[in-house]
Amino acid sequence: MGTVTRVDGPLVEVEGLTGAAMFELVALGRHNLPGEIIALRGDHATIQAYEYTGGLAPGDPAGRAGSPLSARLGPHLLGGVFDGLLRPLTGAGMWLDPAAPPPARVGGSYSFRPLVEEGRTAARGTPIGSVGSGSSPPYLVLSPGGVVSRIREPGPCLPGDPVAVVGGAQVTLERRQPVRRPLPYASRCDEPVPLTTGQRVIDLLLPVSKGGTVAVPGGFGTGKTVLLQQIAKWCDADVVVYVGCGERGNEMADVVAELGRLTDPRTGGRLADRTVVIANTSNMPMMAREASVHTGVTVAEHFRDMGYDAVVIADSTSRWAEALRELGSRSGALPAEEGYPADLASALAAFYERAGRVTTLGGATGSVTVIGAVSPPGGDMTEPVTAHTQRFVRSLWTLDRDLAYARHYPAVSWAGSFARDADAMTAAVPGAAQRRGRVSGILAEADRLTALAELLGAATLPAHERVVLLAGRLIREGFLRQSALSPRDCFCRPERTALLADALLAVVDRCQALVEDQVPVAWIEGQDFSPVLRAKEAPEEEITARRDTVLDALGRSR
Amino acid sequence: MTVWAPLEYTDVAELRGPLVMVRGTKGVGWDEYASIELETGQRRHGLVLEVDHDLAVVQVFEGTAGIRAEGTRVTFAGRPMRIPVGPGWLGRVCDGAGRPLDGGPPVTGTADASVNGFPLNPTLREPPSEPVLTGISAIDLLTTLVRGQKIAVFSTGGLPHLALAAQIAAQAGAGGRPFTVVFAAIGLTHPDAAAVRDRLEERSAAGELTLLLNLADDPVIERILTPRLALTIAEHLAFTMGRHVLVVLADMTSYCEALREVSAARGEIPARRAYPGYLYSDLASLYERCGRVRGLPGSVTVLPVLTMPAGDITHPVPDLTGYITEGQILLTGDVSAYPHIDPLSSLSRMMREGAGPGRTRPEHVDLAAQITAALSRARQARELAELVGEGALSAADRRYLALAEAFERRLLAQREDESRSLDETFDRAWNVVSVLPRRELTMLSPEALDAGYREDG
Amino acid sequence: MIALRDALEPVAEALLRQARQDADAVTHAARRGAAQTIEDARRQAREIIDAAREQGEAEGKAYSAATRARSARQARRTELAARRDALEELRRRAGEAVRALRDEPGYPRLVERLAELAREAGGDDLVVREHPGGGVVAEGPGRRVDCSLEALAGRAVDALGAEVERLWAP
Structure with a gap:
């Protein structure tokens, strides 16, 4: 147990945390506010807190969690709305008070169906069972690898219930994964397969591949959020993870309401059933914004491992970068361009690098496509976040203020955008x-x-x-x-x-x-x-x- | 919660800008509310910006002028700042920190609430819907305010944005439902504040207004507090008392300058134009307090008003505001008539939720789109005319110019004390579009045209 | 925090009860007074408005919005000032009532309890001395606790919160 010595907004310093590891989770103060260790010097730790730290004082206790920031991945994700740490928002109180007790666990009963027989060997990453939850893509339970010594009978099953014992390890519908470490896969697939977005300007002129990366820079009023919402609704992915990162609350409410209303033309179910919404609106704690993009990609990778095509839409990565800058500034890191930390470029690269179309450990093919909105201050495309992001993405859809002004939507500039894989993708289709x-x-x-x-x-x-x-x-x-x-x-x-x-x-x-x-x-x-x-x-x-x-x-x- | 024997700290280690550093503190939490008593008995207030071991850094709202290291006593409240909330605010005029300016006793409340508020759970937000009608034709027709929305007024020095803000505050209503205005004046000059006060007197007397006045010669740091008080008062009126509340925050540029001053005093690493890197998040923590809540009757609509320094829309204050708000009403000197609204650069993203059948008029959205499109075409024609002379324009282009002229004269131009009903606004709007031949009005349905188009237009 | 409040409880309660009792008496008296004051204010306000209108009419001018606003404000100001006076009066009389504790037989015991309270809040090393106006003030390096009767009286009225609105509620 350590002791808080300094509090400066989301930056908290703690001493006496013996044996702590970098990026380990820490519970701060009486209300156990979650935070993550971002620097260690002896037993002195610097922590970024994921909640409002009002009232936290020197002398307050701080306890190690023993594990890094992790997300609970399970069948409850599809159709749900979560905060940046993937805690359910459905069922939480009207005001998000960090001191309030966490809401009751969500996720009711699921209908389990075994896919292997007892006594067989199930290789790591192959499905051993599935749960159907209505119109969602079937949720697959993957093998940790080994002989299946026990498997549950078909029937109702709670998220925490054991469904199998494989290689001596108990398996449930859920798993916990650290969010900053990419989930492993067997190999990357090279040939690009187009992701259909349903937007003509993109599908014809500026296509993106499954597993590709896109940045969408656009000043305010250029229709960025509307375009991203259109893609979230109509692209031909199996799972869409929509990360509202430092954006408007009313828009999040609108997305959730609309996804619940619309029918998925491919499955006939509700679009919401293939969507995971991570809502970290601009007035929610800033540091959870930093975590939310990583949580979002982790959720997408989880579904990729089941052999699905997942799309992560992050609106907006600029707000995420601002959170990085804020913490860098408070912890006294030497600033680079416009006050951003020197590792901004590598942080952006690492985020987009988690995209890809892969052969999973179980031998299936799945993909994670990352589409990140960028909000250049003053529409300045040379500012650091926009400039660095352009280096790391395969496609760029620049939104043009003049087009938006002329009410030409989607205001994607054909001249100021690029799609590096377009030639490879169009080569396969005659004409x-x-x-x-x-x-x-x-x-x-x-x-x-x-x-x-x-x-x-x-x-x-x-x-x-x-x-x-x-x-x-x-x-x-x-x-x-x-x-x-x-x-x-x-x-x-x-x-x-x-x-x-x-x-x-x-x-x-x-x-x-x-x-x-x-x-x-x-x-x-x-x-x-x-x-x-x-x-x-x-x-x-x-x-x-x-x-x-x-x-x-x-x-x-x- | 009354503390009967509050502990006062007397060891002031340093004074810098608006900051007081107090040594020897124990158990003081971040963002705690502090009260500072000077030797003279004068009392000031502040917030804890940082705690480091036994050192607490306090930002003093009233500034540090006259504070000496000796003889100053600082008390901490043990929790973040809270204010009384309730109907006691209705009809009151207070300063930027909530102290009465109207000669009355201090405001008391039926409850108290944290001035920072808490983020509203996005899953419990009800998307904005239903209009707030302002009685100003250009706004009601083209950039309809929607209950629960946030929409900014962008202006430049010399334009009457305060008169417009006051007119909106004086005239706005929610179709007969209980309606309240909380007007936070931030950094206004005495004459401006007096004009606002006069304009809103009637609403104040009717118990439908709370006016918070931080004047240009009031403490700068207090400006950080003023919008938070306004929003805290509004949230309670809306979500506990079920009223529709319009919060006007004018001028947010003064607010941002105060924020920059504190940031500079703390030696923080600046971002664009020396504004702090957290300006976006800070503004969002204010503007995002608008909204509606599922299952509750009231709403908070937020109208920040700001002047763009040197008319530059890419300046961080309008730029970041534009990223957060759901639309903007842009005032420009290019439009000669009051209220000087530039119809093409103004936009209410939520308009579709607040206008149309059952809310305003069935043809509202199409009519607004038709007028905007026509004005856009007229602007192109005007640019062309400047190049090649009006004589070279086609007959169609000349009709569009006539429409733009009719728009400005018959619809946009309005007196500061003139409130137009929706009927009157639509009557004028149909007059304006009827300047064009009927076949040009492709965005309006035949039924709407049958009902509204005037052949003699 | 809890321990501190527990220790305070008896004194605080006694003080608050005392203040409230006295304040109640004051309130009753003040309320009659205040009701009268406020009624006077309202009457005055009506007179102001009427006078303004008559003057406007007499001068042949429209009874303008500006004039109406001005007189409405003046009327409102008169009423609010009356409320404030009522509150000031309560504060003054509550202060008197608390100061009267000095003449009570239990006063030495109260001073003892206040000294204990002050030390509990600020530390055992505080030096406690009696305040000339009654009550105690405790001081130490970098710290101070003010438990003078004057300060306590102020806190007692503050603790009434919205209760003071009874002074002018119709």
């Missing part, structure tokens, strides 16, 4: 590379000509360039813009995305051919393109007909 090349070519050319037209007036441009301007507008309005509020447009499956793009490209081709045939460009510009512009709101089978309507109208000039 995909060419489609992507043409669309991005038109956009780039139209951007260049727009700048020119603003200077000289569009009327001064030659006809074939004015058609490119028109093509750019058609692609932007008819394809890139996507309404998060429209039931039909909010999600676009890949086939539909291709269909829409091809319809627009066909129209563009026709316009270009007309100009070459000396048809006056003003006549082309004056045509009614609304059938293809609004095709995104139409049933899929109508898209081709809408394209033909426009082509016919254009054809009449011939």
